[in-house]
Amino acid sequence: xxxDPDGELELTSALxxxxxxxxxxxxxxxxxxxxTTLVTARDDTSAAARTLSPEARTVMDLIADGFLxxxxxxxxxxLPLGIVRILLAQMAEDGLIFVRNPAPRAEQVDRELLxxxxxxxxxxxxx
Numbered sequence: 001x002x003x004d005p006d007g008e009l010e011l012t013s014a015l016x017x018x019x020x021x022x023x024x025x026x027x028x029x030x031x032x033x034x035x036t037t038l039v040t041a042r043d044d045t046s047a048a049a050r051t052l053s054p055e056a057r058t059v060m061d062l063i064a065d066g067f068l069x070x071x072x073x074x075x076x077x078x079l080p081l082g083i084v085r086i087l088l089a090q091m092a093e094d095g096l097i098f099v100r101n102p103a104p105r106a107e108q109v110d111r112e113l114l115x116x117x118x119x120x121x122x123x124x125x126x127x
């Protein structure tokens with residue numbers, strides 16, 4: 001904060017509201033959600049959802065009908081990805097959401113094996 005010539009104080013940081021939304025929490029290491037992690041609301045959480053912050057309630061409304069990725073939730077709510085991850089971590093801790101981690105990337109395939117299969121198909125069916 002700095003003082004104006006008129007004597008009024010001015011807030012210069014846009015991060016204050018985000019800090020308030022996250023309730024000062026940091027993202028726990030066990031909840032480092034990827035962009036493609038899918039989240040959805042659990043069925044039996046309507047009573048507990050009433051005590052959520054407005055931002056968390058907005059997230060719950062978005063994911064109530066099905067799965068959305070963490071990146072989609074961030075886009076729809078226009079909140080930074082880090083804040084959305086913190087909100088989701090809190091909701092997961094409270095048992096309000098179901099989190100589905102993305103499928104692991106495929107292992108490196110044997111290129112020689114793929115070429116052998118391709119050559120066999122070309123020989124068998126012509127190409």
